[in-house]
Amino acid sequence: MSSVNVSIILPEVSSAEKFNRFCSSLFTGNLNIELLVCDNSGELNVNNEYSQFVSIVSSDNKTEALNAAINAVKGKFMMFSDENVIFSPDALEKLIVASAGRSAVCNAGIINNGECSQAFTGNFSSEDIGTKPVYFNHLVSCDVVRKNPLVLCGSDTLAIMLFLADYYRYDSFTFLREVLLYSDGDYGFSSDESILYLSQYANAFRLTADTSATVFFVSAVFSALLPAMNENIFSVIKAVVNEFRDDTLLLSWIRSAYGVDTDMLCDENSVYADFKFIGSHIYYREVTLPMVPDAVVRNFYSGKYGIDMLKKCIGAWLHYKFYCRKDGFLKKFGCKLSRKLLGGDFVG
Numbered sequence: 001m002s003s004v005n006v007s008i009i010l011p012e013v014s015s016a017e018k019f020n021r022f023c024s025s026l027f028t029g030n031l032n033i034e035l036l037v038c039d040n041s042g043e044l045n046v047n048n049e050y051s052q053f054v055s056i057v058s059s060d061n062k063t064e065a066l067n068a069a070i071n072a073v074k075g076k077f078m079m080f081s082d083e084n085v086i087f088s089p090d091a092l093e094k095l096i097v098a099s100a101g102r103s104a105v106c107n108a109g110i111i112n113n114g115e116c117s118q119a120f121t122g123n124f125s126s127e128d129i130g131t132k133p134v135y136f137n138h139l140v141s142c143d144v145v146r147k148n149p150l151v152l153c154g155s156d157t158l159a160i161m162l163f164l165a166d167y168y169r170y171d172s173f174t175f176l177r178e179v180l181l182y183s184d185g186d187y188g189f190s191s192d193e194s195i196l197y198l199s200q201y202a203n204a205f206r207l208t209a210d211t212s213a214t215v216f217f218v219s220a221v222f223s224a225l226l227p228a229m230n231e232n233i234f235s236v237i238k239a240v241v242n243e244f245r246d247d248t249l250l251l252s253w254i255r256s257a258y259g260v261d262t263d264m265l266c267d268e269n270s271v272y273a274d275f276k277f278i279g280s281h282i283y284y285r286e287v288t289l290p291m292v293p294d295a296v297v298r299n300f301y302s303g304k305y306g307i308d309m310l311k312k313c314i315g316a317w318l319h320y321k322f323y324c325r326k327d328g329f330l331k332k333f334g335c336k337l338s339r340k341l342l343g344g345d346f347v348g
Contacts, residue, residue: 005031006092007075007142010083011038011066011155016045018083023050025087033092034074038065062155063193070151073142077103080160081136084185091180095139098176103140103167105129106176111184122177126212127257130165130219133157133189137181138164144171153201154193158224162194162201165217169208189224198236202243214250222258231272241265263324315339 008026013019027033027050037044040058057072059065070078077096091106098104108119119137120128135157144150148170152159198221205214221240225233241262244250251262264270315338322334 003032004034004073004075005096006033006077006079006139007073008033008035008079008081009038009066009069009073010035010081011062011160013037013039013044013083015083019044020047022081022083022085023047023054025085027053028087029090029093031092031096036069036072038062038069040065063152063159066155067151070145073145075142077139078142078145079136079139080163082183082185084183085136086182086184088180088182092139094178094180095176098174099139099141100174101141103138103144103171103173104176105138105173106178106180108134108137109179109182110134110187111182116182118179124175124177126168126216127219130161130216131223133161133187133224134183135160135164136183138173140164140167140173141171153197156190156193157187158189158191158220159194161220161224162197162217165213165220166201166204168213168216169205169210172212191224195225195233195236199239199243202240206243206247214244215253218244218250218254219257222254222260226258226260234272234275238265238270242268261324 010022023035023046026035033053035050035054036057037054038057038059040060040062042058044056046054055072057065057069059068077099095104095106098106107122107124109116110119119132119134144167150163150166152163201217202221205217208214218240222237225237237260241251241254241260242265244254245266251266254260255262261275264274319335319338322331322338325331325334
């Protein structure tokens with residue numbers, strides 16, 4: 001068995017002060033820990049106190065450096081981390097115990113303007129941990145990584161989240177509700193490199209059919225991409241959703257959690273121009289009721305609307321429902337009937 005308990009991978013260092021703070025909190029326990037730092041500047045100064053535990057991994061390509069660090073780890077467990085992280089006392093020991101020799105994920109404290117809040121709710125799930133680019137709270141087994149083998153597709157935050165989601169296709173993980181790590185960094189999703197590989201990842205998750213891993217993956221993808229919607233991102237989201245077009249439960253969950261019209265995204269003929277975007281929600285550009293159905297009926301009986309308006313409102317609602325169905329006789333007949341209610345001049 002390796003004499004190293006945990007291998008920590010630090011993707012980059014931008015502040016010497018924070019790096020020293022990071023090291024002082026990391027190397028305070030009784031575990032044998034190695035730190036692999038991806039740095040190509042040649043200017044990183046490591047205090048003599050920690051130098052024997054720190055290795056520098058350098059490469060002109062950041063992704064290559066990270067994958068080289070993954071291949072070089074000597075520990076039984078591995079974690080990606082960040083220079084802004086502060087480890088609470090015995091944090092790694094508690095994660096190892098919780099993992100039962102496999103993997104574990106704990107809650108994290110995010111410090112902002114002197115105030116600390118939990119990254120996730122107290123009863124967080126695999127869905128929750130994918131919604132934020134917080135990856136430094138995952139302890140994973142190096143044996144599982146080597147056996148499969150797993151690599152990073154990029155160096156952005158989404159790529160690291162995808163690595164973790166990919167890992168969870170092969171191993172179960174324990175949720176440790178306690179906050180064991182703190183960070184005062186600014187965190188946001190970046191996906192410039194990893195976006196090219198999302199449809200391939202989606203295909204792998206569909207084939208594996210592991211619910212927890214798939215939900216983690218989908219949460220990370222939608223949380224990263226929806227706020228930055230454009231035509232290119234739309235095509236990627238559509239490709240991801242289409243991989244799961246036969247998974248009715250997952251599509252229903254995506255529709256509910258992220259406000260995405262999954263039925264129309266699974267239509268191979270739908271295009272970017274067919275949709276409207278409200279915040280991070282994606283809706284089909286269809287004639288829909290401007291009010292709830294009950295209000296239409298009440299206003300009809302109170303004399304505000306005539307029978308023609310009521311028919312058109314009902315026709316629009318019915319057309320939307322039938323149009324979202326799979327192709328077939330019922331869809332064709334329903335749309336035709338709905339257009340009659342709309343007056344026959346509706347193009348759908």
